[in-house]
Each structure stands twice: as C-alpha cells, then as structure tokens.
Amino acid sequence: MKKLTQLGMVFGMVVSASALAGPEEDRTAFQNFYEKRFPQVVEGDFINGVYSILPGAREQWEAIEEFPPYEVAIEEGEELYNTVFANGKSLADCFDTPAQRENYPYWDSEKGKVVTMEQAVNDCRVANGEKPYKTKKGALAAVSAYMSYESRGQAINVVIPDDPAAIAAYNEGKELFYTKRGQLNFSCSDCHMYGAGLNARADTMSPAFGHASHWPVYRSKWQAMGTLHRRFAGCNTNIRAKPFKAQGTEYSNLEYFLTYMSNGLEFNGPGARK
Amino acid sequence: MFKGLVGAVILGSAMLANASQSADAVIAAATEANKQAKSLGYEWNVTGKAIKAAQAALKAGNEAEALKLAEHAKYMAEASIFQAGDEKKNWMLRVPK
Amino acid sequence: MIIKSLLAGAVLAASTMATADAVEQGKAIAFDRKKGNCLTCHQMEGGTLAGNWGPPIMAMKARYPNKADLREQIWDPTKRNPMTSMPPFGRNGILTEEEIDLVVEFVHSL
Helix, strand or coil, rough: HHHHHHHCCCCCCHHHHCCCCCCHHHHHHHHHHHHCCCCCCCCCCCHHHHHHCCCCHHHHHHHHHHHHCCHHHHHHHHHHHHCCCCCCHHHHCCCCCCCCCCCEEEEEECCCEEEEEEHHHHHHHHHCCCCCCCCCCHHHHHHHHHHHHHCCCCCCCCCCHHHHHHHHHHHHHHHHHCEEEEEEEEEEHHHCCCCEEEEEECEEEECCCCCCCCCCCCCCCEEEEEEEHHHHHHHHHHHEECCCCCHHHHHHHHHHHHHHHCCCCEECCEEECC | CCCHHHHHHHHHHHHHHCCCCHHHHHHHHHHHHHHHHCCCCCCHHHHHHHHHHHHHHCCCCCCHHHHHHHHHHHHHHHHHHHHHHHHHHHHHCCCCC | CCCCCHHHHHHHHHHHHHHHHHHHHHHHHHCCCCCCCHHHCCCCCCCCEEEEEECCCHHHHHHHCCCCHHHHHHHCCCHHHCCCCCCCCCCCCCCCCHHHHHHHHHHHCH
C-alpha cells in the first residue's frame, strides 16, 4: 500500500512537471509524438493534414488542388484588400505587404492578448472607421485566403515571449487542447493526437501537428471557405459543446498554442478539405 | 459531488411521481446550473435546447413532459459542471512527455 | 408435477423472450447514430460501416463475466481510464438508465 502511494506520488509529480513544462519542451514532446506515431511521413509533410498519412485519399485531393476551389476566394480577397474605405485608406495601408502569415498569431503586450491575422484585419477596418467583418466566413475568409496565398512557404515561427501574461495565454490554449468538453466528452487531443490515424466510421482523424498551417480552408461540407475559428466551433459543436466566440480569447489562445506546436513547418494556406 | 448528482436525479424521478415539484422550479434550477457551467467554460450545446424544449412544453400545457425535459436539462447542466472539475484534474494526463 | 414443469417451462420461455426482446431493443439503440452510435468506433456483429477507433465488440461474456462491470464501463469508462476517448454514456446523460440497461443486454450477447 505504501509503495502504491509512493508510486502515485511520483506519478503525480511527473504529471504536473509535464503540465507545467515550458513551451519549448512542450513543442519538442508534441512533435516527437507525431513523428514516432507516423514514421512514414517525410519531414515537413504534416502541413498536408490527414493526406500526409493517407496515400490513397491524397491522390484525389491532389487532383482537386489542380483546380483549387479556393481560387475565387483569393481573387475576392485581393480585391477587398485593395478596396478603398470611406476615409480613403484601405487594408493595404495597414500592412506593408499582404504576405503577413508568418507574423501571426503573436502576443501583443500592449493589448495584453493574442492577435491573429484575421483579428489584425478587423482591427485595421475598425481603426479606419469601418465595421469589422464577420469572423467565420465570407469577406474575412477571403481576405485571409489572399494573404495566406501570398505568404505560402513562410516558416511557422510563433514566439512566446518571456512575459507571464503571454505564457498564461499559451497555457490556456494548451489546457483547452487537452481538456475534454461537451456531452460527448472529447478533447482536441482525444481525436487529433491519440486518435490520429484512427477511423470514426470511414473518417480518418487528422494529426494536430500541422493543423494550423493551411487556413483558411475551402471545405466541401461547407461548400464555402471558413476560418480556423469556424472549424474550432464546428468541432466543438460536434462533441456537443457550446462553441466559444470566433476571434474570442479562448480560440485565439488555442490558435496560439496550436500554431506554436507546428513551429518549423511551412504555411501553405489556403487549403481544400472534405 | 457526483454521487450528489446521481442522488439528485433519483430524487428528481421520485418527485416526478408525486409531481409536487413544479416544472417551472426545475427549469429555473436547470437554467441556474447551466449558467454556472457556462461561467466555467463547459456549457454543452444540448442543455440550453433541452431547457427551451421544457419551456415550450410547459407553455403548451404539458406539465409532465415539461418536468421530464427539465429534469434531463438539469442533469446535463450538473454533469457539465462535474466535467469541469474532473478535467481540472485529468487534462494534464494527456500532455505528452 | 407435469403442470409444475409446464409452468416452469412457460416462465422460462417468457423470460428468454423478454431477454431476446431486450437484446433487439438494445441493438437498435446501440446502432442509432443519435443514441449509442457505437459503430462509429467499434466493429459489432450485424453492423456495417464501423470505425476502428475502439476494439471490436466480441467475446463479451469472457471479457465481462460480470454484467455489472460492463454496465459501469458504458456508464463512465473514464473512471477506469481517464485517457479513454469513449464517451461516458450514463454520466453525461447521453443515454437514459433504461437505454443503457438495454444496450448492456445487447453488448453482453456479442
């Protein structure tokens, strides 16, 4: 009994040590997990999501990518990016180049929060007296598609500064990723880490390593483009949890954690998915 | 805590039998518990729907059906609060080392 | 004597019928996508388009000699293993207690 208790204590200590591990150790352990689970995936290929582990489905997907369903959104996004606001300015005046993907998400110490690329677009609109775009689809997804397209090939390199508030935001995103929610009791990690590669009915669960690389996405199921936060909300709805607000603190922190976990991969958005 | 939850449900069923507990009161209790779940970040999307369905049944004059739906909503709201506490302990187990 | 055994036979037949009925009802709940939806993760005899997330459901009497243990596992599998992805069908009110009883009858028959 005593031994058991001691074992329990040691186990407890190991557990809390890993829960409190710094972002860098987290990332190494996270990436190692997927590299071990899917040794056949060549370096960098996790950006292709579930297709990195499904050679059969990949061929179909590559055929779709030859006439990408997100092309219209890229054109629409470019137009919106250069459209002049009532005050004579445009989105183009807020950014030095549309190829902004590598700069987001980042910790804004003045605002005291994580800022995503989509949030920066809306902040720009509001600063210029325009209404913010809706956050899940439509114009914002189009602008995001254009900017992501212009950024293809940039390295994912999210920085977690040595600032307690930034680390707290990272930790909140991390906790959300590993926490079971909803009536069906699933965490992101249940499906996209421990379930990655397994099938729910005929659907293979995609690995979370690389998840943040290819947004926004044209999803056949939506018959439209959607932002990463739209997908978060959809996943939460599937597990019967009440989704959080797109571009709210919870999902922005989750994006911060999830993108940081993929540091070292390339941005390759926009994407096309089932 | 969870034993309390199960107990509450058994108690709820007993109340259903004598119908002394009004559907109105159970709807209020379910709404209150669901608010708490929301403040914890653990609200389920099925709970609010069940509360609405209970309210609709009550409005239609179907007290028994309203009570049954409200009891279920209350159970789910309390189970989501339990989940919040349970996960505070368990989420760390899933972080790879 | 004859009457007695006849009676016993009738009682036996009735209870077997009740069990067979429960198994059928349990199967319907288990396969219903809005209820148990077990096939999402488990292969089960009589079901199609199953996933492979969880183990195939077979030899259940050997795996769960005690039916109550199986019921516990379906009611809240996280009790035994907090890492499991299987939903706690009872704890989270996904199925009613009666529905779980029926699902247990079906699953235990596999």
